[in-house]
Amino acid sequence: MRNIPGVLMVFAAILVIPALIARFVVGGDWRQVGAAYLIWFALLFCVLFVPGKGQYEEKFGWMIIMSMFLSILAVPVITLIQRIGGWMLFKLG
Numbered sequence: 001m002r003n004i005p006g007v008l009m010v011f012a013a014i015l016v017i018p019a020l021i022a023r024f025v026v027g028g029d030w031r032q033v034g035a036a037y038l039i040w041f042a043l044l045f046c047v048l049f050v051p052g053k054g055q056y057e058e059k060f061g062w063m064i065i066m067s068m069f070l071s072i073l074a075v076p077v078i079t080l081i082q083r084i085g086g087w088m089l090f091k092l093g
Contacts, residue, residue: 010064013068013069013071013072014064014068015071018037018074018075019033019075021076022036022075022079025076026076026079026083027083028079028080028082028083033075033079035078035082036075036076036079036082037075040067040071040075040078041067044067045063048062048066
């Protein structure tokens with residue numbers, strides 16, 4: 001029970017803070033934010049799990065560490081790319 005504040009901080013760093021930035025600063029809707037998370041975690045999975053050999057526990061640990069520090073940048077950027085791509089499809093289509 002002592003680790004609950006630490007777990008909540010990791011949860012906030014991975015999910016809550018990037019989602020709020022992508023939603024309110026970038027201006028994406030919740031579907032775009034969810035798709036950005038799916039794309040981000042799929043990229044992390046492909047980069048860390050597919051190539052090479054090694055312990056799965058170690059790879060999963062690196063995935064959590066990388067997602068904790070890079071999700072704050074990656075999720076809003078992917079959401080912004082989705083918004084720009086949707087705007088271009090709307091204007092050109």
